[in-house]
Amino acid sequence: MSEQSSGGRRTGRAGIREVARLAGVSPITVSRALATPDRVSPETRSRVVEAVTAAGYIPNRVASSLSSNRTRLVAAVVPTLRNSIAADFIDGLSTVLHENNYQLLLGNTDFSKETEEQLVVEFLARRADAIYLTGSTHTDRTRSLIREAGLPAVEVATLPGDPIDMAVGISNEGAVYEMVKYLHRRGRRKIAFFSSLTTDNERQIERQNGYKRAIAELRLEASSNLIYEMTLDLANAARSLDRLLKTRPDVDALVCTSDILAIGALFECQRRDIPVPGKMAITGFEDLELAQHVRPALTTIQIPRFDIGARAAQMLLDRLAGKSIDRKVLDLGFKIIPRETA
Amino acid sequence: MSEQSSGGRRTGRAGIREVARLAGVSPITVSRALATPDRVSPETRSRVVEAVTAAGYIPNRVASSLSSNRTRLVAAVVPTLRNSIAADFIDGLSTVLHENNYQLLLGNTDFSKETEEQLVVEFLARRADAIYLTGSTHTDRTRSLIREAGLPAVEVATLPGDPIDMAVGISNEGAVYEMVKYLHRRGRRKIAFFSSLTTDNERQIERQNGYKRAIAELRLEASSNLIYEMTLDLANAARSLDRLLKTRPDVDALVCTSDILAIGALFECQRRDIPVPGKMAITGFEDLELAQHVRPALTTIQIPRFDIGARAAQMLLDRLAGKSIDRKVLDLGFKIIPRETA
DNA sequence: TTGTAGGCGTTATCAC
DNA sequence: GTGATAACGCCTACAA
Numbered sequence: 001m002s003e004q005s006s007g008g009r010r011t012g013r014a015g016i017r018e019v020a021r022l023a024g025v026s027p028i029t030v031s032r033a034l035a036t037p038d039r040v041s042p043e044t045r046s047r048v049v050e051a052v053t054a055a056g057y058i059p060n061r062v063a064s065s066l067s068s069n070r071t072r073l074v075a076a077v078v079p080t081l082r083n084s085i086a087a088d089f090i091d092g093l094s095t096v097l098h099e100n101n102y103q104l105l106l107g108n109t110d111f112s113k114e115t116e117e118q119l120v121v122e123f124l125a126r127r128a129d130a131i132y133l134t135g136s137t138h139t140d141r142t143r144s145l146i147r148e149a150g151l152p153a154v155e156v157a158t159l160p161g162d163p164i165d166m167a168v169g170i171s172n173e174g175a176v177y178e179m180v181k182y183l184h185r186r187g188r189r190k191i192a193f194f195s196s197l198t199t200d201n202e203r204q205i206e207r208q209n210g211y212k213r214a215i216a217e218l219r220l221e222a223s224s225n226l227i228y229e230m231t232l233d234l235a236n237a238a239r240s241l242d243r244l245l246k247t248r249p250d251v252d253a254l255v256c257t258s259d260i261l262a263i264g265a266l267f268e269c270q271r272r273d274i275p276v277p278g279k280m281a282i283t284g285f286e287d288l289e290l291a292q293h294v295r296p297a298l299t300t301i302q303i304p305r306f307d308i309g310a311r312a313a314q315m316l317l318d319r320l321a322g323k324s325i326d327r328k329v330l331d332l333g334f335k336i337i338p339r340e341t342a
Numbered sequence: 343m344s345e346q347s348s349g350g351r352r353t354g355r356a357g358i359r360e361v362a363r364l365a366g367v368s369p370i371t372v373s374r375a376l377a378t379p380d381r382v383s384p385e386t387r388s389r390v391v392e393a394v395t396a397a398g399y400i401p402n403r404v405a406s407s408l409s410s411n412r413t414r415l416v417a418a419v420v421p422t423l424r425n426s427i428a429a430d431f432i433d434g435l436s437t438v439l440h441e442n443n444y445q446l447l448l449g450n451t452d453f454s455k456e457t458e459e460q461l462v463v464e465f466l467a468r469r470a471d472a473i474y475l476t477g478s479t480h481t482d483r484t485r486s487l488i489r490e491a492g493l494p495a496v497e498v499a500t501l502p503g504d505p506i507d508m509a510v511g512i513s514n515e516g517a518v519y520e521m522v523k524y525l526h527r528r529g530r531r532k533i534a535f536f537s538s539l540t541t542d543n544e545r546q547i548e549r550q551n552g553y554k555r556a557i558a559e560l561r562l563e564a565s566s567n568l569i570y571e572m573t574l575d576l577a578n579a580a581r582s583l584d585r586l587l588k589t590r591p592d593v594d595a596l597v598c599t600s601d602i603l604a605i606g607a608l609f610e611c612q613r614r615d616i617p618v619p620g621k622m623a624i625t626g627f628e629d630l631e632l633a634q635h636v637r638p639a640l641t642t643i644q645i646p647r648f649d650i651g652a653r654a655a656q657m658l659l660d661r662l663a664g665k666s667i668d669r670k671v672l673d674l675g676f677k678i679i680p681r682e683t684a
Numbered sequence: 685t686t687g688t689a690g691g692c693g694t695t696a697t698c699a700c
Numbered sequence: 701g702t703g704a705t706a707a708c709g710c711c712t713a714c715a716a
Contacts, residue, residue: 011411015693026703031695041701056490061467062408063693066708069353071404081433082648083631087423094423094450103464106448108436122445125403148398234635267635289425290632293576293609306424357709368687373711383685405709408692 014055022051034059065127074316075105075123076132077116079201083232083260085286085305086134089156092309093132100317102129113200117142124149130316136160136167137202152319154312158203159329166319168312168330172203175301175334176210179255179283182336184218188253188281191220192244194265195257196232204229207257207285226251230261237264238271245272252280253342259284259291262298266341281342296340304332356397364393376401407469416658417447417465418474419458421543425574425602427628427647428476431498434651435474442659444471455542459484466491472658478502478509479544494661496654500545501671508661510654510672514545517643517676518552521597521625524678526560530595530623533562534586536607537599538574546571549599549627568593572603579606580613587614594622595684601626601633604640608683623684638682646674 020027025044033040033048040048051057065071074097078086094104105128107119117139123131124145130152133142146153146164153165160167183191193211198204208227215222225247230236237260244251256262262284269276276282276296284291284300291298311330319325362369367386375382375390382390393399407413416439420428436446447470449461459481465473466487472494475484488495488506495507502509525533535553540546550569557564567589572578579602586593598604604626611618618624618638626633626642633640653672661667 011692016695017693027693028695028704029702032702035695039701044701058463058466060408060469060693061464062404062413062469063708064695065404066402066408066710067693067695069695069708081423081429081436084429087426087429090448091423091450094448095452098449098461103468104448106432106436106446107440108433110437119440121400122403124400126445127402127404234631238635263632264635267637270637289576290605293580293606295609295612353708358711359709369709370688370711371686374686377711381685386685402709405692406711408694409709409711411692411711 013060014057016057016059019048019051019055019057022054023047069127071127071129072102073105073126073128074102074130074132074313075107075119075126075128077107077109077119077123078134079111080108085303088305089134089309089312092306092311093313094309096310096313096317100313102317111197111200113137113139113142116200117145120145124151129320130154132156132312132316133164135200135202136163137200138164152316154315156308156312158206159331163329166315166325166328166330168308168315168332170303170308170332170334172206173210173213175285175303175336176207176255176257177214178210178334178336179301180211180214181218182338183253183255183281183283183342184214184220186281186342188342189220190226190248190251191215191253191255192226192228192248192251193255193257194228194230194237194240194261196230196261198229204257211255232258232260234260234264234267237261238268241265241268254280254282256283257285259286259288259298259300262300262341263290263294266294266296266298277341283342287337291337292339299339299342300337302335302337308332355402356399358399358401361390361393361397361399364396365389411469413469413471414444415447415468415470416444416472416474416655417449417461417468417470419449419451419461419465420476421451421453423450427645430647431476431651431654434648434653435655436651438652438655438659442655444659453539453542455479455481455484458542459487462487466493471662472496474498474654474658475506477542477544478505479542480506494658496657498650498654500548501673505671508657508667508670508672510650510657510674512645512650512674512676514548515552515555517627517645517678518549518597518599519556520552520676520678521643522553522556523560524680525595525597525623525625525684526556526562528623528684530684531562532568532590532593533557533595533597534568534570534590534593535597535599536570536572536579536582536603538572538603540571546599553597574600574602576602576606576609579603580610583607583610596622596624598625599627601628601630601640601642604642604683605632605636608636608638608640619683625684629679633679634681641681641684642679644677644679650674 016027016030020030033045081087109115120142133155136155136158155167158169195204228240284298287300287302291300358369358372362372375387423429451457462484475497478497478500497509500511537546570582604624626640629642629644633642
């Protein structure tokens with residue numbers, strides 16, 4: 001009857017005590033042999049390793065997290081992974097995290113900052129060691145929760161004036177501003193603007209601000225019937241172009257905040273035999289691989305997608321390692337890629 | 343000096359005891375008021391809620407996981423999120439998981455089953471409640487580890503004959519088989535085949551098998567110089583088409599295992615003024631939104647991308663809830679979408 | 685409906 | 701280099 005530790009609610013799995021027993025050492029020595037092998041004598045180490053194999057021991061990180069007060073978990077919040085460059089960021093983040101023996105906890109908000117707040121609460125409850133947020137639009141509670149927890153945090157894809165903690169991204173405002181000026185230099189004067197939804201999405205708002213600032217500086221026509229906002233897909237871009245041309249057949253250029261929208265508009269022009277760039281110039285944002293393969297090839301804004309995620313991971317890891325951060329807001333820059341559509 | 347519980351290594355944050363003290367109840371009552379509110383009197387409940395707010399209490403799920411031996415964590419393994427329908431699956435998975443108050447732990451393998459094994463070990467160590475795997479190609483150890491842990495598991499995007507536990511997907515073999523027959527009915531006789539890399543990726547192998555079976559049944563020419571394997575992007579599809587046409591200018595149809603490859607090939611045909619489908623028929627796989635927008639529109643195989651992830655989540659949740667599963671391997675089906683390229 | 689006792693499996697701390 | 705002890709913060713089991 002009476003086994004070694006019969007009481008309570010055991011989980012069936014071999015634990016550190018069992019391994020310790022097999023190796024003829026104490027539990028804490030097993031812990032050290034696995035976590036910090038060089039603080040244990042070679043013989044002890046090999047006896048422990050043997051015992052681990054024999055017992056089929058898989059350490060319980062839940063227990064170790066509770067005890068050490070560290071989870072080696074980074075939580076990330078994205079709006080969505082569908083049709084989204086967020087997937088590229090996360091790929092970069094995940095890759096660097098795994099290389100450093102951290103794991104990724106992922107949540108999607110469907111573009112709602114209230115949902116984001118719920119996720120952040122859940123991530124704090126799980127005691128994630130650091131947090132990755134897409135963009136800089138958050139509820140006040142999200143911000144204070146993270147700050148009060150003292151959690152390393154990085155906001156991604158934009159350059160907030162007042163980051164919660166750190167940020168990596170590009171100037172969305174600047175990128176579109178430059179693009180409008182580029183179009184102006186190439187003789188365009190009636191410039192329309194397509195963005196995806198601006199709800200809880202400051203990246204889109206910043207891009208729209210870049211457009212407006214350039215239009216104002218260049219003394220071009222500023223009109224609300226030149227600005228369209230839509231869900232991010234090809235079909236909506238085509239539909240919006242249809243509406244735009246009905247009210248404003250005089251438009252000679254179209255700045256889009258995504259390659260998807262730009263390509264949707266380009267295809268619609270081709271269906272209507274509107275020459276691009278002859279009658280209509282079109283520009284995108286992101287530089288998807290597709291951009292260089294459509295004909296005419298898409299003039300667009302290139303951003304370092306994988307790198308943004310990877311650098312975000314690195315910044316979090318540096319902070320977790322106690323290193324000092326030189327720049328809290330890291331601008332990875334954009335580049336206008338002139339191709340054929342503008 | 344001597345505070346309530348001065349000893350040890352406290353984490354600074356308000357704990358359940360502090361909340362209990364504020365509410366004038368025992369810690370276990372706080373636990374119940376939050377986890378199962380209906381098992382607590384309304385007054386007690388509201389006193390607890392007040393105390394929670396006052397203390398800024400965020401429950402420690404690490405501790406609760408350790409104690410309850412449940413993490414409410416589902417771990418998912420994908421090859422990559424870049425340029426991949428895996429992102430759509432994960433979006434579906436994540437959405438359903440969050441609706442049910444589970445969180446998602448995500449890892450990427452870069453198409454290596456050894457990396458997958460490492461991730462699975464890590465996920466087991468974190469005591470994830472269930473696991474999601476992409477495909478059915480795993481190391482023996484991965485399979486036995488999951489089986490021995492008795493963990494609910496779902497393999498996604500294929501229909502394994504011997505699933506580790508459950509599976510959701512489509513018949514990759516059947517889909518390509520049908521597509522080749524479709525092309526044959528439309529008079530094509532020299533049919534080439536483009537797939538992405540087959541390393542540790544049985545979906546690609548199954549699709550190639552579907553191609554080979556149809557070719558054999560139809561008594562068409564089977565030749566290794568009709569089969570190409572490449573990294574999944576537009577540029578490689580174009581390059582492979584170039585090579586194919588050099589050795590086999592007589593080819594009249596091209597079956598691709600991805601819309602990306604098909605569109606890459608289509609664009610290359612257009613650059614070379616090869617009429618599609620006049621001289622060359624092209625078919626894809628996935629039915630990305632782009633497929634219906636390119637001109638000529640792409641004939642392809644549609645699969646329920648978001649649903650595959652969502653159903654995978656549902657199967658795991660059902661099993662976790664102790665419900666019986668009617669079908670361990672769920673076939674969500676494909677559909678050939680005839681458009682203009684074939 | 686509420687509370688008491690004790691353990692979940694590990695690691696921090698301090699001693700040897 | 702190794703070990704004894706006591707948490708980590710919560711929840712299961714059982715009792716009242």
